[in-house]
Amino acid sequence: MAQTVKDRVVAIIAEQAVLEPSDIRQDSTLESLGIDSLGLVESIFAIEEAFDISVPFNANDPSESDFDISTVGSIVAAVEALVAARPA
Amino acid sequence: MNRVVITGAGTINALAHDVPGTLEAFREGRCGITDLDIRDRDRLSIQIGGQVHNWDPEVHFNRQQIVLYDKFTQFTLLAAREAVAQAGLNFDGHLGYDSGVVLGTAGGGVNTWDENYRAVYEEGKNRVHPFVVPKLMNNAAASHLSMEFNLKGPAFSVATACASSNHAMGLAFQMVRSGSVKAMLTGGSESMLCFGGIKAWEGLRVMSKDACRPFSLNRNGMVQGEGAAIFVFEDYAHARARGAEILAEVVGFAMTSDASDIVMPSKQGAARAIGGALRDARISGDQVGYINAHGTGTAANDKTECAAVADVFGPHADRLMISSTKSMHGHLIGGTGAVELLACIMALRDGVIAPTIGYEEPDPECALDVVPNTARTAQVDVALSNAFAFGGLNAVLALRRA
Numbered sequence: 457m458a459q460t461v462k463d464r465v466v467a468i469i470a471e472q473a474v475l476e477p478s479d480i481r482q483d484s485t486l487e488s489l490g491i492d493s494l495g496l497v498e499s500i501f502a503i504e505e506a507f508d509i510s511v512p513f514n515a516n517d518p519s520e521s522d523f524d525i526s527t528v529g530s531i532v533a534a535v536e537a538l539v540a541a542r543p544a
Numbered sequence: 545m546n547r548v549v550i551t552g553a554g555t556i557n558a559l560a561h562d563v564p565g566t567l568e569a570f571r572e573g574r575c576g577i578t579d580l581d582i583r584d585r586d587r588l589s590i591q592i593g594g595q596v597h598n599w600d601p602e603v604h605f606n607r608q609q610i611v612l613y614d615k616f617t618q619f620t621l622l623a624a625r626e627a628v629a630q631a632g633l634n635f636d637g638h639l640g641y642d643s644g645v646v647l648g649t650a651g652g653g654v655n656t657w658d659e660n661y662r663a664v665y666e667e668g669k670n671r672v673h674p675f676v677v678p679k680l681m682n683n684a685a686a687s688h689l690s691m692e693f694n695l696k697g698p699a700f701s702v703a704t705a706c707a708s709s710n711h712a713m714g715l716a717f718q719m720v721r722s723g724s725v726k727a728m729l730t731g732g733s734e735s736m737l738c739f740g741g742i743k744a745w746e747g748l749r750v751m752s753k754d755a756c757r758p759f760s761l762n763r764n765g766m767v768q769g770e771g772a773a774i775f776v777f778e779d780y781a782h783a784r785a786r787g788a789e790i791l792a793e794v795v796g797f798a799m800t801s802d803a804s805d806i807v808m809p810s811k812q813g814a815a816r817a818i819g820g821a822l823r824d825a826r827i828s829g830d831q832v833g834y835i836n837a838h839g840t841g842t843a844a845n846d847k848t849e850c851a852a853v854a855d856v857f858g859p860h861a862d863r864l865m866i867s868s869t870k871s872m873h874g875h876l877i878g879g880t881g882a883v884e885l886l887a888c889i890m891a892l893r894d895g896v897i898a899p900t901i902g903y904e905e906p907d908p909e910c911a912l913d914v915v916p917n918t919a920r921t922a923q924v925d926v927a928l929s930n931a932f933a934f935g936g937l938n939a940v941l942a943l944r945r946a
Contacts, residue, residue: 493807493808494806497747497748497749500749514750514752515842515843516752516763516764516765516842516844517764
């Protein structure tokens with residue numbers, strides 16, 4: 457069975473947090489998972505590589521970026537939107 | 545302990561190919577950051593930089609030299625020629641044995657790595673030019689300076705990322721002060737504006753796509769630059785005996801390590817370096833009139849740096865001026881402290897404070913006098929130059945008016 461975008465994003469975040477995917481909740485924040493600024497840019501890189509997308513994210517001002525990183529759920533939603541917009 | 549003075553200065557950077565042109569740009573608050581003119585620019589997400597334009601090495605070097613000189617070495621030699629000419633020193637004979645060179649560069653011959661990796665990986669060639677190694681090595685510029693000027697004492701290069709040239713100049717200061725040498729050529733150089741050099745920085749997501757706006761609330765990252773600045777640091781008695789013109793006195797230096805994070809800055813580490821430079825110079829904080837900030841224009845650096853300055857200087861932090869000239873010439877990485885020392889010399893010597901350009905909105909976390917957008921005249925007796933590198937390595941120099 458093909459993995460969903462959500463499953464793959466959760467797996468990436470779980471790997472970064474050194475947790476099992478089952479431990480990652482959609483309302484978890486990256487901070488609560490122990491992912492720091494370097495862990496964040498590494499996760500975004502992994503997401504870009506996994507989905508062949510370009511994530512609009514500037515570490516200087518995450519809140520102003522078009523990519524909402526406030527929770528795991530918001531990241532999944534943002535990645536789903538970017539994947540949907542990907543040229544066929 | 546001997547006193548140490550600066551008797552020569554030279555530079556090439558995005559603002560100008562010499563010191564007078566650079567200081568004029570500082571006074572005018574001119575921006576040298578432009579669209580990049582490099583190969584494969586369209587594949588970069590960051591397409592601006594403080595690039596040296598109209599650079600034709602053949603004007604300055606012959607063919608045999610060019611095959612050995614990466615661009616960072618070319619920049620170094622050009623800046624050094626200006627500095628040595630101004631100092632009026634001749635290192636032939638005994639002085640050469642009592643003089644040396646210590647330079648900062650983070651990447652060394654990055655263009656040479658880039659071009660030759662292209663040749664073997666992208667173009668599939670199985671052979672590279674025989675001089676690739678002597679061209680790209682970090683110490684190449686220091687060695688070529690030693691050869692061009694007959695500097696036979698200590699000669700080496702320092703690589704501490706964005707603090708490289710401050711570490712280099714600090715060591716040169718200590719060597720002249722200790723009496724182990726009479727004069728040192730020192731400063732730094734960087735030439736990372738090539739596809740690979742920028743692509744690597746893009747990965748960290750700390751780069752701005754439009755401008756470097758240090759301390760401004762709407763800042764969105766750093767902008768890379770390139771170039772070099774070289775100074776002659778000379779024993780005061782030696783300089784005085786020969787009637788040399790003194791640009792400024794170097795009075796203190798301190799370096800510290802945060803020992804905490806590979807990229808995030810630390811207020812404590814920065815504050816210890818600033819405070820340490822003051823103690824080394826035996827000056828009190830209220831004598832400091834100007835600080836050339838590290839001021840990268842990233843969220844993390846600028847607020848941390850302002851907090852460190854506030855901690856060290858207390859109420860005097862609100863009276864001193866602090867500006868970041870990176871807004872004009874970009875971040876020269878290992879060469880940046882050297883170009884920025886020119887702004888300190890201008891403050892002390894000419895009484896003109898280089899502005900922080902691109903400043904649009906006050907940030908409550910950077911609530912210091914950042915000399916926004918327009919240069920200012922003021923008498924300054926002591927100036928500091930801050931450099932805080934990735935890796936948590938901090939280096940601060942203190943200069944006094946001659």
